[in-house]
Amino acid sequence: MKNSLIIITLLSFCCYCPTSNAQKKIYWFSDDAKDYIQSIKNSNVPSSMVIDTTRLLLASLPQYQFNLEFAQSPSIARLLKKLPNSCAPNRIKTPERLKDNIYSSPLNIALNLRLYYKKRDASSILPTNALDNNKRLKSLAALFTGKSTYTLGIDAGRSLGMFLDKQIATLPPHNLVIRSGGEATTSLVKMLLKERIDYIVDYPVSVNKALKHSSTAWPLASVAIAGSPGYIVGYVACHKGPLGQQVINDINQSLQKLYLSYPFYQAHTRYLASKDLVNFNQAYQAVFQVQIPLKNDH
Numbered sequence: 001m002k003n004s005l006i007i008i009t010l011l012s013f014c015c016y017c018p019t020s021n022a023q024k025k026i027y028w029f030s031d032d033a034k035d036y037i038q039s040i041k042n043s044n045v046p047s048s049m050v051i052d053t054t055r056l057l058l059a060s061l062p063q064y065q066f067n068l069e070f071a072q073s074p075s076i077a078r079l080l081k082k083l084p085n086s087c088a089p090n091r092i093k094t095p096e097r098l099k100d101n102i103y104s105s106p107l108n109i110a111l112n113l114r115l116y117y118k119k120r121d122a123s124s125i126l127p128t129n130a131l132d133n134n135k136r137l138k139s140l141a142a143l144f145t146g147k148s149t150y151t152l153g154i155d156a157g158r159s160l161g162m163f164l165d166k167q168i169a170t171l172p173p174h175n176l177v178i179r180s181g182g183e184a185t186t187s188l189v190k191m192l193l194k195e196r197i198d199y200i201v202d203y204p205v206s207v208n209k210a211l212k213h214s215s216t217a218w219p220l221a222s223v224a225i226a227g228s229p230g231y232i233v234g235y236v237a238c239h240k241g242p243l244g245q246q247v248i249n250d251i252n253q254s255l256q257k258l259y260l261s262y263p264f265y266q267a268h269t270r271y272l273a274s275k276d277l278v279n280f281n282q283a284y285q286a287v288f289q290v291q292i293p294l295k296n297d298h
Helices: 003-013 032-044 048-061 075-081 162-169 184-193 202-214 242-258 264-267 274-288
Strands: 025-030 063-070 086-091 101-111 114-118 152-155 177-178 201-204 221-224 231-239
Touching: 025 075, 032 048, 048 086, 048 101, 048 242, 048 264, 075 086, 075 231, 086 101, 101 202, 101 242, 101 274, 114 184, 152 184, 162 201, 177 184, 184 201, 184 202, 184 221, 201 202, 202 221, 231 242, 231 274, 264 274
Parallel strands: 025 063, 025 086, 152 177, 152 201
Antiparallel strands: 086 231, 101 231, 114 201, 114 221
């Protein structure tokens, strides 16, 4: 990966010139290798919220040539810092990332991060007194009392938002299993089903999709986490520089139009359970500052 990073960096700096046509070429990095890149390039079939919203966004920006590339999440952070013509979708804002990246207006809304575990005797995997009176997990630290050997699986470089990132940072290292590579949710769900880890934190939409592709029918249980935001917002992040700012400006103009379109709204809602639509509609209006698009709005 280091060699690839050096090569891409050299090519980018050699080709980049603010007044040339090269500035139209944008490296678009994703850590979802199989589904994301192939679906964006070769298909218009609905695939996931991130893929569908990104496809709509890229189609609205014909002035750019987007080169879709796979990179692991920690590498994306380095690439966005080094390459003047680089962006990545579905990035969560963190203080550390804001030092090196420029962020777009919101691109995605994902509901309800939850703690997942393999369904068995709940008392054997959730420690006594880990839940509050509303049956929510008090905190991630509540999972690892005493000399607990349970483990939480996380993806290297992935942010779950500031609230949970801070909690994860305080957990003992021996209670964490950190993996790297693409398809984070799919890989972590497989590890959970095989009991290589005991817990993961993820979105219901992502976990349900991973389970559909699993050969194991063993169910997972989940619990809400007290204090965790009802939704997380994903953004496009670009290199902090003149070209990055130009791309972000153009992305923001396109997003303002997309927010009002039914296909963009549907790119989120087609993956939601009907019981989540009310909460999602409230989030859509609050985050995007628009009314819910009607079906005949394009």
